[in-house]
Amino acid sequence: MALKIALTGNHAISYAVKLxxxxxxxxxxxxxxxxxxxxxxxxxxxxxxKSRMIRVESEHSALAACFGAAVAGARAFTATSSQGLLxxxxxxxxxxxxxxxxxMAIVSRTINTPWNIWPxxxxxxxxxxxxxxxxxxxxNQEAFDLTLQAFKISExxxxxxxxxxxxxxxxxxxxxMPVEIPDEDLVDQWLGxxxxxxxxxxxxxxxxxxxxxxxxxxDMFYAIQEAQENAKKVVREVDEEYxxxxxxxxxxxxxxxxxxxxxxIAMAMGAWSGDLIEAVEKLRSEGYPxxxxxxxFYRPFPIEDIWSVVRGVKGIIVFDRAISFGAWGPMYTDxxxxxxxxxxxxxxxxxxxxxxxxxxxxxxxxxxxxxSFIDSIEEGRLTRNYFAWVKVRR
Numbered sequence: 447m448a449l450k451i452a453l454t455g456n457h458a459i460s461y462a463v464k465l466x467x468x469x470x471x472x473x474x475x476x477x478x479x480x481x482x483x484x485x486x487x488x489x490x491x492x493x494x495x496k497s498r499m500i501r502v503e504s505e506h507s508a509l510a511a512c513f514g515a516a517v518a519g520a521r522a523f524t525a526t527s528s529q530g531l532l533x534x535x536x537x538x539x540x541x542x543x544x545x546x547x548x549x550m551a552i553v554s555r556t557i558n559t560p561w562n563i564w565p566x567x568x569x570x571x572x573x574x575x576x577x578x579x580x581x582x583x584x585x586n587q588e589a590f591d592l593t594l595q596a597f598k599i600s601e602x603x604x605x606x607x608x609x610x611x612x613x614x615x616x617x618x619x620x621x622x623m624p625v626e627i628p629d630e631d632l633v634d635q636w637l638g639x640x641x642x643x644x645x646x647x648x649x650x651x652x653x654x655x656x657x658x659x660x661x662x663x664x665d666m667f668y669a670i671q672e673a674q675e676n677a678k679k680v681v682r683e684v685d686e687e688y689x690x691x692x693x694x695x696x697x698x699x700x701x702x703x704x705x706x707x708x709x710x711i712a713m714a715m716g717a718w719s720g721d722l723i724e725a726v727e728k729l730r731s732e733g734y735p736x737x738x739x740x741x742x743f744y745r746p747f748p749i750e751d752i753w754s755v756v757r758g759v760k761g762i763i764v765f766d767r768a769i770s771f772g773a774w775g776p777m778y779t780d781x782x783x784x785x786x787x788x789x790x791x792x793x794x795x796x797x798x799x800x801x802x803x804x805x806x807x808x809x810x811x812x813x814x815x816x817x818s819f820i821d822s823i824e825e826g827r828l829t830r831n832y833f834a835w836v837k838v839r840r
């Protein structure tokens with residue numbers, strides 16, 4: 447029987463990991479991730495979770511330990527934030543290129559320096575070229591559900607790639623919401639035993655990470671790209687199946703709100719999407735034909751799903767909570783490049799970078815920015831696409 451309890455976003459992830467039953471958990475404490483693995487350590491100590499916690503000296507070692515466990519055939523999990531993720535970066539690439547299925551939670555925090563503990567998406571999107579499947583939750587229930595789905599996606603024979611899932615530190619990580627926990631036996635049946643096409647267990651000679659010729663290396667990298675494409679179908683299937691069994695599905699790689707009749711689309715990822723939805727609901731009550739497109743999976747980038755929604759719209763405003771210095775917001779860049787493959791007649795597009803370093807962006811702020819975008823088009827004042835870094839000040 448399902449149980450509904452009040453959990454922080456971090457503890458929602460912990461409870462989902464408990465149900466996934468990894469054999470190995472390794473992590474190094476870093477704010478604001480630490481309470482995920484603290485809770486898991488409590489579960490192991492109490493006997494609720496039969497897993498081994500490896501206490502390591504750094505985040506680099508944490509991912510290295512999980513990598514070793516994964517290639518030996520064990521289900522593995524770790525979590526980190528910000529500088530810890532950057533410290534792991536070498537092994538982030540190792541894990542994907544070795545096609546080692548595992549799951550890692552990122553509780554987003556601004557990248558130093560200066561020292562800052564508040565969240566934006568910089569640490570998460572910084573990994574976009576590393577070959578991992580990447581998902582981001584809007585609330586604590588989705589954080590729980592995405593964690594379970596991540597194990598299923600990662601271990602699917604059509605994918606066999608690691609998955610990282612993100613939530614904003616403190617905004618979700620330390621904020622309590624009701625979360626429904628499904629029946630353990632039902633999760634066991636749905637998730638099943640871990641699947642992996644190779645295991646290094648000493649039973650036969652097998653090398654990993656040795657020198658290969660350029661053509662062979664390229665073939666391996668190409669296979670990762672193919673697996674990312676396969677992941678699009680797998681994500682949709684897993685989400686649909688999860689909805690049938692557990693009563694919650696989210697639309698696959700994206701979630702849409704009021705998109706069917708929208709002339710304008712506002713696009714975002716993460717917790718602040720809830721504030722954007724609230725703003726758009728108010729705009730719709732005032733007659734503005736606008737919808738919200740929320741990106742759930744950032745890699746593989748869901749351009750086919752997005753195109754099916756935005757085809758024929760008049761304008762798209764993209765909100766990025768990260769900046770690629772010297773260019774634009776990463777999600778906007780991906781969108782503009784992706785849409786160019788489908789049409790040369792792009793709609794009006796605006797890229798708003800905001801909320802950097804944890805600056806609070808409210809539904810009223812979103813309301814003003816979306817309204818201004820639509821009004822400027824309808825009144826003929828907008829003649830070209832634009833980029834703006836909006837610095838909200840109270």
